[in-house]
Structure formats: structure tokens, C-alpha cells
Amino acid sequence: MSKPDTPFPRLKLTVENVYGHCYHGYKKGDELILEDFTHPPKYFCLGLAHVLFPVIYALSFGAKFPFRDNQRSLLVTCPDGGKLEFKAEIFEKDSDKIQNIPKDPNHKGPKPKKMVIEIVKAKGKCHFGYKMGDKWETTGLKCIPGFCGAAFHTAFPALFALNFGAKFSFMDNPDSIDTVTCPDGGNIIMKVTRVEEDKK
Known part of the structure; x- marks a missing residue:
């Protein structure tokens, strides 16, 4: 399969913590690159994809998480017993640079819409x-x-x-x-x- 022709930025997943045995063998520090929010790597864990999709979908359309040190990132936990914790980030369009918006100093807690x-x-x-x-x-x-x-x-x-x-x-x-x-x-x-x- 050729590289997808996509209008969306790439995303990066980093394994932040490991708390149990992972059947996919992911280890702390591993980095996974997604060509966009619809193109995961080969042999990607579908359990992780299930919980990850809302996050990478949101990031791809400009969502911000003001409580995070980088508002354009979020932590996602493995749904199988919380064995792993991943950090989801998004690249600048057509760049290898991760988007970074510092934490909102005025954030006072959830503001549900x-x-x-x-x-x-x-x-x-x-x-x-x-x-x-x-x-x-x-x-x-x-x-x-x-x-x-x-x-x-x-x-x-x-x-x-x-x-x-x-x-x-x-x-x-x-x-x-x-x-x-x-x-x-x-x-x-x-x-x-x-x-x-x-x-x-």
C-alpha cells in the first residue's frame, strides 16, 4: 500500500508507562507514528485504537486540552486493565515538529460545553x-x-x-x-x- 494522500497531519504515540504484560510488546519509550487519524501503523492494537480514536480525531480538528502542559496532547490508557499509558501528540502539517501550545495559566477546571x-x-x-x-x-x-x-x-x-x-x-x-x-x-x-x- 502506498503512502496515503491525506489533508490531515501525522500523529505520534509515545508509550509513557507500562504496568503489565502487553500482547503487542509495546515498551516504555516506544514511539508509533500515524500517517493521520485514519491510518494507524501495521499490526496496530485495535483495543488501543478503540479508545484512542476520539482523542486523535479531536486533535486533528484543532481540539485543545488546557490542563495539559502541551494543550495539543493527551494521555490515553490501554483498555485492557490499564497495562499501558500512551501520550498522543500531533505534528505540524507537513513537518516533523510536534505542535506545542503551553498549558493555559487561567484554566480553572472543566468547562463542559x-x-x-x-x-x-x-x-x-x-x-x-x-x-x-x-x-x-x-x-x-x-x-x-x-x-x-x-x-x-x-x-x-x-x-x-x-x-x-x-x-x-x-x-x-x-x-x-x-x-x-x-x-x-x-x-x-x-x-x-x-x-x-x-x-x-
Whole structure:
């Protein structure tokens, strides 16, 4: 397979800590390079990919983590017993330099954003009965009571990214993404939007 032609920056994973046996043999200090958020290295651990995807998706669209020494990085833990801890970072576009934004000195703790999930396309049968125009609100990364688990799983990367300031520049409203698709036949497509709340 040839090197992907991608508009997105490369990412780097560094093994920060090892707390148990890793079946992939990752060791402290190992570095893994991803060509972009959709192109992991060969033989990449899919368990790690599962928990990592929201983070690298968010980084790829400009998210910042103000509590980190470098706001453009985040730690991710192996889902198999927490055996490893990885640091995810993103390169400057077309560069070998890691993006670095120093920690926000004014950061005072979490500031979860208001989000809206809306059904923008519907076809076939949805077992939850969702239809065009249905909307739900949530704050930050809170689950929506009674919401379809498969749909929420699909929407979570967008919720995570938007909660930390990501922008989707190709959208009419860059504070939203409208291609979040149900994995069950693609019957439902959702739009996830970060809503600016009035400052009191």
C-alpha cells in the first residue's frame, strides 16, 4: 500500500508507562507514528485504537486540552486493565515538529460545553424509532439517558472533539458535524453541534 494522500497531519504515540504484560510488546519509550487519524501503523492494537480514536480525531480538528502542559496532547490508557499509558501528540502539517501550545495559566477546571444531537436523515427502520428532526441535549461528555448505545458510541468522537474546541472548517457551521452515521445499515444520520451559551 502506498503512502496515503491525506489533508490531515501525522500523529505520534509515545508509550509513557507500562504496568503489565502487553500482547503487542509495546515498551516504555516506544514511539508509533500515524500517517493521520485514519491510518494507524501495521499490526496496530485495535483495543488501543478503540479508545484512542476520539482523542486523535479531536486533535486533528484543532481540539485543545488546557490542563495539559502541551494543550495539543493527551494521555490515553490501554483498555485492557490499564497495562499501558500512551501520550498522543500531533505534528505540524507537513513537518516533523510536534505542535506545542503551553498549558493555559487561567484554566480553572472543566468547562463542559452544551451539545445538541439532531437526526438530519432517516431511512429504513430504526429500532429506537428515531426520525427526522428528533433532538437531544447533553453537556460535555455526559451520556443521554435511554439513548441508543450504538448511536451514542458513533457520536462520541464528535462530542469529545467539540467539547474541547474542535472546529470542522468544511461545515457551514464549523461548530458542528453532520455526517455521524448509525452503524446499523446507515438508517440514521445525526448532526452534532456545540451550542454557545449566553454568558451571564
